[in-house]
Amino acid sequence: MFKHLPLLFMLLISLPVPAENWPAEQWTPGPPISSPAREALEDYAFTSRDDATRKGIRTDALLVIRDGQLIYERYAGPTTADTPHLTWSISKSLMATVLGVAYGEGLFSLQDPAMKFYSALEKHPAVTLADLLHWASGLDWQEDYEYAPLNSSVVAMLYTRGRRDMAGFTAAQGEFSAPGRAFRYSSGDSNLLAAALKNIVGAQRYPDYPWTALFDPLGVRHAVWETDANGTFVASSYAYLTARDLARIGLLMQRDGRWGERQLLPRDWVAFNRQPFARYQAHQDDAVPGGHWWLNRAVDGAPKPWPDAPDDTFAALGHWGQALYVIPSEKLVIVRYGDDRDGTYQHNELLRRAMSAFASKVQP
Template sequence: MPSILPRLLLCALLAFAIPTQAAEAWPDPDWPRAPIPTGPALSAFEAYAFPLRNERSRKGIRSDAVVVIRDGQLIYERYAGPTRPETPHLVWSVSKSVMASVLGVAYGEGRFRLDDPVAQYYPPFREHSQITLRHLLNWSSGLAWEEDYEYAPLTSSVVAMLYTRGRNDMAAFTAPFPQEAPAGQRFRYSSGDSNVLSASLRQMVGDAYPDYPWTALFEPLGIRSAVWERDGSGTFVGSSYAYMTARDLARIGLLMQREGRWRERQLLPRDWIQFVLTPFPYYHPQEEKPGEAVPGGQWWLNRALEGAPAPWPSASPGTFAALGHWGQALYVLPEEKLVIVRYADDRDASYRHDAFLKLARAAFVSKEPQP
């Protein structure tokens, strides 16, 4: 009988020769930690992101929080002003991308299709029978909406919706706006479109609606800090009024970085991820402001289109983001396996996405060890 020792020796050698794949890191319940980067690149990043705050003038770059996740591990966080790790921060229009993620779960449950008419789920839109959910997700309803904020309060549709005539029922405030362009043919950023999506979700899920963002998205991701305000009719203000800690918002970024998968569960369908990260087909960068991100499905993309350069040339082409008023941002850099949350109180135009991302990549992208 031949000896089995050579076979055992061979197995032992193979076990050492074949590298084992490292287990994925997930926040459970908190983020696993990795060593914090050091050196001149980090110092340059912090000098840009956290300059001395001037509380009198409220000018300049005013970061409240920065959290950086690399491949599922927390590698950096810093807070300023009144914000702390446990502070649920107002994310402003990052709420739109959060609502898109909630809708993505509903889509995966078969509750709607992208090309369903909005009026099927929100009857006050019956005069806009040609507008579909796809159009709202692309901010291409064609409604004559003015998203001007405090810079033009007398003509701003969004200021009237959030603070005066529309605050009791924001979707109902949006519904009577006249059609200015054919649905699906023109991009116009609109918080009204986003709030009609929230009202449509209400009919899709029925009595489950008050808890649905939690049961569908927040609880599966382990998000415990989320607060979401509703208008006077009880509809979530999907455009603007979600709050959560920076660490919790990063969980949504990791979900998106891993293509909708959370551990073994495909929480957001892959075709949903593909849709929301595809540029709106009728977006013309030459007609928009230089440096503006490219709209997808309630997310913003770093894409070069029609000969125009990518809006953030220092970031990798696959970078995308959820962006909000006064500097709120959730950046996802899939090529680098990075998720970066920035909360802020910027009140002028000092901050630049590209400058921030350039310095962040230099500070936080892992370098290959030198031989």
């Protein structure tokens, strides 16, 4: 019964393998999508906002990549395809991606004490790099913005007492729990990672490292990343990328850290990014934290955060509606830039409409 297996094997390996689409200097355009579902997506994303009250949804850019091809793109206001847009906390996931390249170079392990690379953490010697990537340093922190500025650690770090040395300001905070025991979202943890990176790769490489390690290999041409007065990247907040450039980060992550023939990020690093923090409790945030990325996972019996998106959806998210959504099962990458001030915009609603318009079952 097995005598024909060699012939079958030869037939299988001789079948043509579909070519992968990778962007060169520009994205390759895919088949244009025109449908009522696309119009419904646009009706949601590009509704006019009352500029006097800043109520409603304001989308600055919406871009969709399917299977490595650009199939949808629209901009509004002053934002264009060439505009590096402020990403806010998407910067955190960008820093995690840059760190992944250094991890692949063998320069650190996840369980290394952060103090090994940033001595200002001497009062918190048990904090590991994995703890920082899980927003679980245990350092006392209040991530309030314009709603409670007087009590806000992040406002003080970015704009007042801590703005010259953001990592140093964070390291000086007290402790609210043992490291690795509790999730507490913290822009300070992200800036500690940026400070640690300086010693991980060395002071000489550090100023150019996001470009030489990540942006240049991907063809990202318009990235800007601010530093504090100490020359440390503001990993919490201040990276600027065009929507097309940010989509390259998404495609890298969708394809498990591979860019063309090069495994730029180790697969185990991407798996760590997409693994839920074990001690996260349901409803602590709007999505489930992984390794400095956000996941669409059910936790503690609670439903997944974005019920109309596939389980494997994960995202980099930023203040006022910035989002990079990655959906590996559908080979989709979605970039959304905006300026939402009142909570009207909902991730699940945009994902639901995007799935209806662009998922694989949808024919152009």
